[in-house]
Amino acid sequence: MAAGAPRVFVSHLSGVPVFDPNGDQVGRVRDLVAMLRVGARPPRILGLVVEVISRRRIFLPMTRVTGVESGQVITTGVVNMRRFEQRPTERLVLGEFLDRRVRLVESDEEVTVLDVAIQQLPARRDWEIDKYFVRKGRGGALRRKGETLTVEWSAVSGFSLEEHGQGAENLVATFERLRPADVANALHHLSPKRRVEVAAALDDDRLADVLEELPEDDQVEILGKLKEERAADVLEAMDPDDAADLLSELPEEDKERLLTLMRPDDAADVRRLMSYEERTAGGLMTTEPIVLRPDATVADALARVRQSDLSPALAAQVYVCRSPDETPTGKYLGTVHFQRLLRDPPFTLVSSIVDSDLVPLPPDTPLPTVTSYLAAYNLVSAPVVDESGSLLGAVTVDDVLDHLLPEDWRETDFHGEGGIHHGR
Template sequence: MAGAGSRVFISHLSGLPVFDPNGDQVGRVRDVVVSLRIGGRPPRVLGLVVEVIGRRRIFLPMTRVTSLESGQVLATGVINLRRFEQRPSETLVLAELLDRTVVRTKTGEEVTVLDVAMVQARLREWEIRKVFVQVGRVGRLRKARGESLTLDWSELTGFSLTEEGQGAANLLATFEQLRPADLANVMHHLSAKRRAEVAAALDDDRLADVLEELPEDDQVEIIGKLKEERAADVLEAMDPDDAADLLSDLPAEDAERLLRLMEPEDAASVRRLLSYEEDTAGGLMTTEPIVLEPDATVAEALARVRIAENKPALAAQVYVCRPPNETPTGKYLGTVHFQRLLREPPFTLVGSLVDDDLDPLPPDTPLPLVTSYLAAYNLVAAPVVDEADHLVGAVTVDDVLDHLLPEDWREASLHAAESETVHG
């Protein structure tokens, strides 16, 4: 641990690995817990919120932190793995202080909090003493024009007004490298107001990715607070099967209104999915598999597989069909696994490589049979074909898992397994 007077900006702690006394990584820092005090006194740093395996969040007291140097956090003693529960007297720095609009006492001007720094007062005791601000308000994802400066905590007022004037730009900048599932975890632990602000600041594609990782209740809450035109844009950016699942959780009239605002092609795919029973191949499938005509080459197929936006399960094989290439396609001919593509010369036509030994799944195939099909043939995806031999979609193993797990599995993974927990 650095000596007294050492200064650490809180945003620099986000994501740092935390190690126990044996050198084993416990998790990563997700926030810092402080206690605000009256009379302009610097807040006392109580500890760190650490995300451990399973996305559970625990509380690590500052008295257990021995070092904050070299891009890592070292802890001593036995680490309490009980789930962190924020108390009313506590404030989370990243979630609740960054982007707040406060007032500079000396001049009366509004400033926006970009970061805060904690200073070591004595051994293992830290306080928030410095605040890095920008003069003026910071708008949605845009910086206000004005100088940036570092002020003492005592030079500012307005921190006690919970979430008033708090934007989301700097919080998002702090977590911009997070995977969608991890950002979903962050948003799930925010207040409803703060969650709505962060959702409003995310671009459509990023918000779509995050929504797919959130529990149903959070999805419904967020989509319900967006303007309808934007909600429709976000639904278009989601995978059709995920968009259909979300719309099915909304009141019928609300879902229909959003479908009418979506682009006709996107809405048609979602409507088609909504027409199937939820626990069938048709209800589970995505309508956007990789489809090629039989005269396409192996080189073309591999180029399609390499597209970064393709999820791994969908990129595992291509589906060979007569035109049209959008689902529902022309006559379905068969599949070609990407491993077969890797073994063939690039000029080979995929029509000569199709595997048509396995019967495709009808849209009304129930979930247990879909599961057995994937397990029996060691597949991560399977074609779904209607009575007219048109490919209408593909069901992937991740979609099946979503429906095999308990309905609240996302909520459980975010909250962890323990039910009655408090932190010490």
């Protein structure tokens, strides 16, 4: 739902069908999963509980919901079929919010929640609870005859975490505004027991982002404490190159077991990356750059660049290749940089503005050569192409820096003395 679109009341979502992009029904919505937050922030909607044809209930993240309209939900088509398990920081909106007795902040009057409205945040895929539809009165006849009204989420008390509460919920909530690197820094300095508790309370995507920023020992420790199916989910949510690096630290038996539990496409990408030497372009690259066909337009390219889950380095350029447009691709034709996309009309074909002058990197290119290549041409990302001319992936400057810095650089408290200081 685009920014500014009408809000959706969750009672209208109960039982609606969920379709993939091809129009095939995946299942039906049975509930919504929300995460409570500290203080005056509205609960965040993490995803939907969907009942599939086999009557199994699975979790569908909101990041994979592309449309909520006309009595249906549209997904990206990528659905994890593992059974939904509610986590400590999560609340079921239909099951736990509706019919709940709460209080109006202004009058301290007790009301009953009849419905909850959710709305998508501008320019993002995140969803939050927007309003509550409540009825005044206390049960029985009064409850049926009481005045009904729609109020802002901030006008009701009883849905936020208490500041003085204990357990992982509050700590996870306080981490929400932090960047993954800062959360990783905080986790690293917790006790091993507390670190695992907090990591277990994070949702899959957030934990994946944080794991990518932790030292290898912490990564292995946390992954080893998760249930195997959850560990596989988190590995799927990680960038393939980071997942490959983490799996390479595990015993062979554990590595194969987790790869078997991962979705076949994700596991194939990780296996491919693990086949290259670590300090080469193939070992450093990600298999998920932005790939477009020659007949795509500048408008198509900008729509892909705007995706919020892309790193700045990957969003800085698109790679033009003949079909297929997922790595490994058909013939690599060249690169179109973000600045060029901003200068040309939206209807321009990317094939007409492609930069084919720079020779791409072979997968066996050693790290020092990759570093020199990026520095010489002032690039934040570079294509990796095999002998047949197919695009295998892209090496980004952040992955290069990870291997140039000292091995223990993630364990350094860069907020302390001698590190980065933030002025007023």
